[in-house]
Amino acid sequence: MINPHRFSIGPTDAQIAMLRWGESGKLPALLVHGTGFVADVWDEVARELASTYTVYALDRRGHGASHKPGTYHFLDYAEDVCRVIDALALRDIYGIGHSAGATDLLLAAKLRPGGFTRLFVMEPTVMDPRATRSGGLNEESLARVQGTLRRRAEFDSADTVFERYRTAPAFADWTETSLRAYVRHGFVPLDDGRVRLCCTPEIESAILHPIYEAMEQVYVGDTRGNPFAALAEIECPVRVATAAKSGPIYKEMARRAVSLIPRVSTMVFEGAGHCVAQEVPERVVEAVREFAKSGP
Numbered sequence: 001m002i003n004p005h006r007f008s009i010g011p012t013d014a015q016i017a018m019l020r021w022g023e024s025g026k027l028p029a030l031l032v033h034g035t036g037f038v039a040d041v042w043d044e045v046a047r048e049l050a051s052t053y054t055v056y057a058l059d060r061r062g063h064g065a066s067h068k069p070g071t072y073h074f075l076d077y078a079e080d081v082c083r084v085i086d087a088l089a090l091r092d093i094y095g096i097g098h099s100a101g102a103t104d105l106l107l108a109a110k111l112r113p114g115g116f117t118r119l120f121v122m123e124p125t126v127m128d129p130r131a132t133r134s135g136g137l138n139e140e141s142l143a144r145v146q147g148t149l150r151r152r153a154e155f156d157s158a159d160t161v162f163e164r165y166r167t168a169p170a171f172a173d174w175t176e177t178s179l180r181a182y183v184r185h186g187f188v189p190l191d192d193g194r195v196r197l198c199c200t201p202e203i204e205s206a207i208l209h210p211i212y213e214a215m216e217q218v219y220v221g222d223t224r225g226n227p228f229a230a231l232a233e234i235e236c237p238v239r240v241a242t243a244a245k246s247g248p249i250y251k252e253m254a255r256r257a258v259s260l261i262p263r264v265s266t267m268v269f270e271g272a273g274h275c276v277a278q279e280v281p282e283r284v285v286e287a288v289r290e291f292a293k294s295g296p
Helices: 039-049 074-088 100-111 139-150 158-166 176-185 201-215 228-233 248-260 281-293
Strands: 005-009 016-021 028-032 054-058 093-098 116-122 187-189 195-197 238-243 264-269
Touching (some): 005 074, 016 039, 028 039, 028 074, 039 054, 074 100, 100 116, 100 228, 176 187, 248 264, 264 281
Parallel strands (some): 028 093, 093 116, 238 264
Antiparallel strands (some): 005 016, 016 054
């Protein structure tokens, strides 16, 4: 069994926590998780890919053991990916991402042209910059973002978390290995023996606000503006995957991505929901390998 090596890059106040499966020297695969999760949820996928690649995964800012600076725009995350690429001197990268983490990779591909050989992205968070709308979030989306603040952050123990999450609809189809990895590394132990979410409700709410803006086509960005037009300039082949059982908005955002990216192909994971890599990791590995064998 290949256990991941844990390390971090960057200064103390801006560290990005990293995992590496396998030895250096092979072509790199870089895995980026979605909102609320941690690098460890890739474990089942990464272990299989490590026979072919040096596999890296990061805790996105605001998550896990990585820095929590309070700024969570799309380009913040893409620039963190670029920091990883530069610090590790990665070249010819196979980028594999999920949800907002898939978006990180798409935007990083524009920031580091030639850095990626291909991208396999599962239901990326994307808006179409050609069809922006004015205004802010509608009441329903705003209520969902604010509702995150009511999420329970502390539990008596990791076992309590696992038992509670095991029956929650959002995690019902996850493998036991993936869920245990999330519970172990997505929570921090407290002095009294209890555990607390690393990505606290306050942090997750701040992360979700720009995501919901992108969903509703009202995202403007920060001082750097809206970055999504950059998807039209991605040079490497990209496969955009969707999951048959996920919600309509995920499929809509995938269609937006497909309409923007030049060298794009698509696939559907039948019988799976949004968290494909944690539900059917073996099928994700198969799809990733199949795309690697496809033409340029």
